Amino acid sequence: MSKNYKRYTISAALPYANGPKHIGHLAGAYIPADVYVRYLRLNGKDVVFVSGSDEHGTAIPNQALKENTTSRAIIDKYHAQIRDCFEKLGMSFDIYHRTSESIHHQTSQEFFLTLYNKGLLNEEVSEQYFDTEAKVFLADRYIVGTCPRCGHTNAYGDQCEKCGSTLSPRELIDPHSTLSGKPPVLRPTKHWYLPLQQYENWLKEWILNSHKDDWKTNVYGQCKSWIDAGLQSRAMTRDLDWGIKVPLPDAEGKVLYVWFDAPIGYISATRALFKELAEGKKEFATPQRDFGKVAEGDWKKYWSDEETKLVHFIGKDNIVFHCIIFPIMLHTSGEYILPDNVPANEFMNLEGDKMSTSRGWSIEMHEYLEDFPDKPDVLRYALLTNLPETKDSEFTWKDFQAKNNNELVAIFGNFVNRALVLTQKYFDNKIPASGALTPTDEKVITDLKEFPARIAASLENYRFREATALVMDLARLGNKYLAETEPWKLAKTDLPRVGTILNLALQISANLAVLVEPFLPFTSARLKLMLNSKNFTWQECGSHTLLKEGHALSEPKLLFEKIEDETIAGQIKKLNAKKASIELASQPVDLAKPEVTFDDFSKMDIRIGKILKAERVEKSKKLLKLQVDTGIDVRTVMSGIAEYFQPEEIVGKQVTILVNLAPRKIMGVESQGMILMASDKDGSLRLLQPSAVVSPGSKVS
């Protein structure tokens, strides 16, 4: 099924440098990518593994505002933090680059111009909000106002963080710029659009037909969903002062859309790698193998040669960009190859809830490393055995402990330790000679021989959990062999036989040291040190003669240690405490609205009414159609509360209603008035009721 590729270009999603990244990100993209790459390298493949920080887009300046600093300071801070965490967790990037680097700006601008010069981008003028004082167009995120849905006074132009609704800036009531505080005005602005719909047929052929069988169902399904829904033109530029300048004469104040430049970051990183290698000075490059003598232009082979296999490792949130938009860009440019696969993972939940940095329900990489500095491999293993490969999965601390204690310690570490300690005891820590083989030995040798190919087959198909389990099975094979042959009993009567057994047990250990490398690189290194063994290739594995008779071993040490219940309880406590403190901290976010006069207030005719009837609205998830007795009359009110109230439970309830609100047609029904609600910070709604029943029509003042 797989073509024999000459070389590989492997990318791991560029993490957005606006904050720390958690273990869900690791499970989604980075761990699988690293395992895959390490496996390829062990096979002597010509592979380049790239990643780096994604440092543009509106969220960066936004985060800078929050932290009261500059965009540059934000990206410098998080770039360094994320890069260092990755390194400590063993991510073996050949380069970890940044999209703020000039070579990336250059690459992105060249890419944009290629499309522009081919006439593939459409210029379109539309009306956008402009801040007359700051003299800039405002990205959605820079406009705040009152949320038309929940009344939150500090809703962003793209989203209300209170109720979670997706908004467009024009929906905001009383919008104002976060830069000047002034109300923005609509002004025409020009942007360049990529007409995705023109490539529908091409996409159908490329994805729906040619990748029907080799792409994961979750990835394929999402692509199909997008393509079937009909693609639309998408602006590839933005009005913003943070990002890559649009390389055209009349494009002052315009930058490339972050999703245009971010995936190009893979290309820039590759380019930067070869430039640094050719020039012999490493700034971002961390080459993981000997690239030999290279020329600056060699990067092109990794992006334009049909014999290169390009694979993007991402999380499921990135599917549309990596499978639809970026491939269209690559395709239309005419200069680049397309990804062979995009094995996107689903999400990893944490202790029963969605992982979220902003809500404090997460284990950030740096937090883990602070608490378990000497255990990067334990996290890698716990994540690997539970990757969300086909559906969302779940990480729990209890499971983390179990994986460590019951598998890494009890099976893997234990087997290696048994083989080594016995050798030290009976053979002066040297590899004993192997004598005549018994049927048991022969069977183990046969089984051992099959492991490299079995693990490889799983990895080639991006089945990392299965591959990880197979490595553990090899350690199981070792334990079983020792249990069956019982060398400690034979030691008194037949030392040569004991030698044969331990020789084979050590050969299994030597194989383990190599085969486990993609998964647990730190463990692999320590084990090789104990065995005093060289770096064997994948092809050499499966052999029962890796280590020669008489070869001296180093002092055996334990590979893993148990994790106690208290440690786990401490982590769970810490997690809950973090969530609680963030909830508390995010409490007083709402600013008071601008001052009003008593006259302004008196314009509102607010009454207490009684709900007489409530029914669901067809085809609507949020709306209830209510009949309300206002004391004045009985009227119909459409209310977006269906997600929080059952129709039957609110009938008969008294509610507060704004009766002189201009009527508005909603879902074809005229809504006469508005039910007032208290919206909690999670967006949930509660009725506003008088403390005791009053007669319908009672005024609120």
Add this chain to the structure above:
RNA sequence: GGCGAGGUAGCUCAGUUGGUUAGAGCAUCGGAUUCAUAACCCGAAGGUCGGCAGUUCAACUCUGCUCCUCGCUACCA
């Protein structure tokens, strides 16, 4: 509401083109063992494969409907 992905043993998950008694790890129980971090090894128990109907000699696997979870998207306070 539309689209997509899931719903398989107590837990976390596999199940290839429909084909004998539906698998793994962990947890549980029993046995054996003591070289090893009370670890390992052997064995047992445990599932009407979300529900209903259909196609078929045969359905976890295909089709339709339905319920639940997650994601995107739409109406909306």
